[in-house]
Amino acid sequence: MAELTVREYDLIGTLDNETIVLDKFEEFSGTQCIGEIIREIAESAIPLYNRGVWGKVPDIQEYIENAISEGLADTSNNVDLIRIFQSGYYVYYNRSLYKNLENLVYNKIVSEINEHLAKNDIELTEEKAEEIDEEIESRCSDVDNNDYIERCEEIAKEIIEEYLQ
Structure with a gap:
């Protein structure tokens, strides 16, 4: 007998938890807008603590730069590297979710x-x-x-x- 199988994701492949983040989509139901769900998932995947944030910065440099150029990272007066890097993580997860x-x-x-x-x-x-x-x-x-x-x-x-x- 056959069964329906889920598709594999088209991973960016830079961060180890990307599949786990994508799998969170199935936890949602009801009247939530898919775009809002994607935003919520991407935000919830951002590392909070300094060690977690700094750990993959070299690997997501492109996404950090995109966050800056897209105006998602505040680079005005009080530069906060942690927040800038977190914006890069957000861009990474957001792109992965939309790509998939x-x-x-x-x-x-x-x-x-x-x-x-x-x-x-x-x-x-x-x-x-x-x-x-x-x-x-x-x-x-x-x-x-x-x-x-x-x-x-x-x-x-x-x-x-x-x-x-």
Whole structure:
């Protein structure tokens, strides 16, 4: 019997916890805007303590420079290197999340459907799994950062009703 599998992420690959940060997307549900979820996840991943901040600064130099050029890091009178570096971490995680947006949406829909399959003890044939996978692929590309996360849940419910009832 077949199962629906989640997609692998297209990682930037600089920071070790990138996959963990991306996986946090699946923890959200309901009426939160996807763009706000991405911002919240990126902010929550920023190291808080000096040792954690300084540890990967050489590796994320490009993202720190982008944060400065985008005006996300305050470089006016009282320069605070920690805050500047933290802005670089934010840019890094934000870019990774947006780079993987379609994969995140796809995985969220797959997780919702797999939960339904497990809860109702439904086993898929290889053919049915491929059919559902194609439907998810075609529908998840319509979801963007301006949608609410519940759109993923709605798509999953629609696919369940159409293919599994």
